[in-house]
Amino acid sequence: MDTPPHHASDGLPIRPEAPWLAPLAGYSDLPFRLLCRRLGAAVACTEMVSVRGLLYGTKATMPLLATCAEDAPLVVQLFGAEPEEFTRAVDMLLPLGFTHFDLNAGCPVRKVLKSGSGSALLKDPERIGNILSAMVRSAGPGRVGVKIRLGFEPGQAVFTDVARRAEDAGAAWITLHPRWARQMFTGQAHHLRLPELIQATTLPVLASGDLFTAADGVRCLQETGVAGIMFARGALYDPGVFGRYLGLLEGRSRPDPSGPEVAALVRTHMELVRAFDPGGFRKMRSIIPRYLRGLDGIKKLRTQLLACPDWESLDQVVEEIAALFPAPGSPAAEALQTRTDRFL
Numbered sequence: 001m002d003t004p005p006h007h008a009s010d011g012l013p014i015r016p017e018a019p020w021l022a023p024l025a026g027y028s029d030l031p032f033r034l035l036c037r038r039l040g041a042a043v044a045c046t047e048m049v050s051v052r053g054l055l056y057g058t059k060a061t062m063p064l065l066a067t068c069a070e071d072a073p074l075v076v077q078l079f080g081a082e083p084e085e086f087t088r089a090v091d092m093l094l095p096l097g098f099t100h101f102d103l104n105a106g107c108p109v110r111k112v113l114k115s116g117s118g119s120a121l122l123k124d125p126e127r128i129g130n131i132l133s134a135m136v137r138s139a140g141p142g143r144v145g146v147k148i149r150l151g152f153e154p155g156q157a158v159f160t161d162v163a164r165r166a167e168d169a170g171a172a173w174i175t176l177h178p179r180w181a182r183q184m185f186t187g188q189a190h191h192l193r194l195p196e197l198i199q200a201t202t203l204p205v206l207a208s209g210d211l212f213t214a215a216d217g218v219r220c221l222q223e224t225g226v227a228g229i230m231f232a233r234g235a236l237y238d239p240g241v242f243g244r245y246l247g248l249l250e251g252r253s254r255p256d257p258s259g260p261e262v263a264a265l266v267r268t269h270m271e272l273v274r275a276f277d278p279g280g281f282r283k284m285r286s287i288i289p290r291y292l293r294g295l296d297g298i299k300k301l302r303t304q305l306l307a308c309p310d311w312e313s314l315d316q317v318v319e320e321i322a323a324l325f326p327a328p329g330s331p332a333a334e335a336l337q338t339r340t341d342r343f344l
């Protein structure tokens, strides 16, 4: 049977029922990826990794590549500006067992832009094509994707141009976060630009942007016809969003996370950090309030967390999480569900 072109990504599922965990600098580390996979993420991306950092062996770079057998399929996201550096970076990563690579052409953070990387590349679509060609030459077909925004300046759309170049370069997927780089995270993602991209390319299109809940994911899929979706901030606040989304696709609506569910999730996250990033105590302590946003009592808990010197004391504070949640079905629980500021 002929494989349609949008299934040409070698070993990576790109389908509605295979939600991805987006690359999230500072967050999509190994423990978090494993947590999301256990809760339904089909593919996960690393945090963005600097090709220069890799080539110069900077101290901060190698920990970003920590992985294990359960952490598959994995996409390593790279940022940089020079095609030749991408060749060398991918050549370095292949013998370490990494197989799939994504080019970051969407990050709008000043530090990244300064080096001509991230969304600065959108000012030079030809360069994006050259970088992708270099990556595909090293990694092989089906192994390389690119993540973009609509364009750099509002109104100056380059996404269809970039898609054509990505296709010519032999890329296998394209992810669009339909905001302008200048917008950073303000305003709303323009999901209705996604069908324009689908029209312009034979590559499978993944959607990213303002997919905070399971319902957002299903709506985006149905309204735009994208091949698949990525959860980013939605997963940071509720890693259970993957399972909720998969259930909703099958017509089963699950309520928002209950107190016991969130408490269990925090415990699993803590176990994963202890197993895979034993030095990650402070980071874990700072992550916990993220799962509790919008709840009354969070301030007090935050103070208690900050006073925890070790894992054992953290365990004790986590015992109190379930009780912070309003009873399911209560007016307080409904008010919490409709508070969109939980996600900002």
Ligand SMILES: Cc1cc2nc3c(=O)[nH]c(=O)nc-3n(C[C@H](O)[C@H](O)[C@H](O)COP(=O)(O)O)c2cc1C
Pocket (backbone or CB within 6 Å): 022, 023, 024, 025, 026, 027, 046, 047, 048, 077, 104, 105, 106, 107, 147, 177, 208, 209, 210, 211, 212, 230, 231, 232, 233, 234
């Ligand atoms: C804290 C944070 C870190 C991010 N890091 C990356 C990154 O390393 N690479 C990347 O391509 N996008 C990164 N993004 C963008 C997300 O992958 C995603 O495209 C964006 O958040 C839009 O999706 P959302 O509105 O559903 O969160 C990051 C976003 C956030 C909030």
